[in-house]
Amino acid sequence: MKRRELIHLAGIALAGKVLGQPSRALASGTRQRVIIIGAGISGLAAATRLNELGYNVTILESRNRLGGRIWTNDQWPKSPVDLGASWIHGVIGNPITAIAKAAGARTVTTRSDSDVIYGKDGKIITPKQESRIDELSAIINRSIRISQNANRDRSILETVRSAVKWDQLSGEDRSWVDYIINTNIEQEYAGSAADTSTYWFDSDLAFKGQDVLLPDGYQTLTTHLAKGLDILTGTTVTEVAWNLGGVSVTTNHGVIQADRVVITLPLGVLKANKVRFNHGLPAAKQKAIQVLGMGLLNKCFLRFPKVFWAADHDWLQSIGPVPGLWAEWVSYARPLGMPILVGFNAADVAKVVETWSDRKTVDSAMETLRRIYGSGIPDPVDYQITRWAADPFSLGSYSFNALGSQPGMRDDLAQRIDNRVFFAGEATDRKYFGTVHGAYLSGIRVADEISAIA
Ligand SMILES: Cc1cc2nc3c(=O)[nH]c(=O)nc-3n(C[C@H](O)[C@H](O)[C@H](O)COP(=O)(O)OP(=O)(O)OC[C@H]3O[C@@H](n4cnc5c(N)ncnc54)[C@H](O)[C@@H]3O)c2cc1C
CATH class of the missing domain: 3.50.50.60 (FAD/NAD(P)-binding domain)
Structure with a gap:
């Protein structure tokens, strides 16, 4: 001893x-x-x-x-926001659904199919661009499935880039590919595509049913x-x-x-x-x-005086000049009746943004929104920013299957x-x-x- x-x-x-x-x-x-x-x-x-x-x-x-990583901040009267987890993912058979019921917690569905994608020019992408994204997504998904049976594991980035023949792609196609990787893998699993295992990144299971937020x-x-x-x-x-x-x-x-x-x-x-x-x-x-791997997903909540965005969509996606930067937004307008937008950054981009001051972070988020909705939109009346990598009792957001x-x-x-x-x-x-x-x-x-x- x-x-x-x-x-x-x-x-x-x-x-x-x-x-x-x-x-x-x-x-x-x-x-x-x-x-x-x-x-x-x-x-x-x-x-x-x-x-x-x-x-x-x-x-x-x-x-x-x-x-811990469930952290509701109620500094905004009548608008509690979840700085960590916010959804019960898949309510059917999910043990958290039963706890929500026992706790008498209200739930509200967000619709992941209710999204709109904005391109670099800030305009909604055209049907032609959308079908090109679908085409590239199909190539990427197929190559990932094939690579999951290969005799050597590779990073998602390597798998995808070789499948789409990255060196020969146009600038526009490259931004679609970056978007697909970011939105489907990095925003989901929180690890950088360069560090994420192709074999195992999606070895997890999911409960069926809707994703719900907890308004309280x-x-x-x-x-x-x-x-x-x-x-x-x-x-x-x-x-x-x-x-x-x-x-x-x-x-x-x-x-x-x-x-x-x-x-x-x-x-x-x-x-x-x-x-x-x-x-x-x-x-x-x-x-x-x-x-x-310990991944990183950060949020920036912007509370506005009123809703100025496409409030019938729960998800707003942006394909901007910097891949992954403010690529995903959730609108609280329809599900929660609040003039709040939540901007997400994941993986490498999130690590960079986390080092920025509050001012720089909010300015950068607003630059994305102004590209989409014009210079006339109001400034936020308040904001809340997470920095999970710097949080000494978490040191990251959640784990992923690294290469x-x-x-x-x-x-x-x-x-x-x-x-x-x-x-x-x-x-x-x-x-x-x-x-x-x-x-x-x-x-x-x-x-x-x-x-x-x-
Ligand atoms: C931004 C973000 C968004 C997310 N979104 C979702 C979502 O929508 N849906 C979903 O299902 N999941 C989501 N997750 C993941 C989910 O929050 C976590 O998987 C889950 O909450 C982890 O719970 P845990 O008990 O394992 O760890 P934790 O909640 O981290 O609990 C560990 C506890 O240990 C404490 N601790 C640390 N060090 C010490 C020490 N030395 N001594 C004493 N105590 C210590 C910590 O303070 C913490 O309270 C999200 C996570 C983040 C960060």
């Missing part, structure tokens, strides 16, 4: 006060104590299930709010799940130690001990080694952390250690990674794993 572990497991409060005592569950029959790191949806799901099963559960959460914010669901749970916010974990007798978790407020610990740290946080594990992590888990990774690596990430240290979170879910429902299901999985062994 290493020295640091001896110190921790002896319950010595060198790092501060001891916040909790390990239960003597196995010896005395008292309730087993489980620490869950992270009050995102996966941690809340695990805690709820374990609570129901009679465990003594405490969640440690670094932020001063719950929800996604936090309605996390608040509902958190009812009755013991959650310590403002508590950042820096080290996890374990041995055969229990676990010891070091935080900024001291050491806390338990029988088991569930780690729901985002992949970005694991990649950055923000939390030390006293025995290190098994090689397969380390490899998964290193090779799976070199395989779906089995998510199982490695999910693998428990010594029946003491358990792992959940969206990145551990092989079927539904990158989503709220995937994260939720991973929390349920881990709770069931714990209850099965003890």
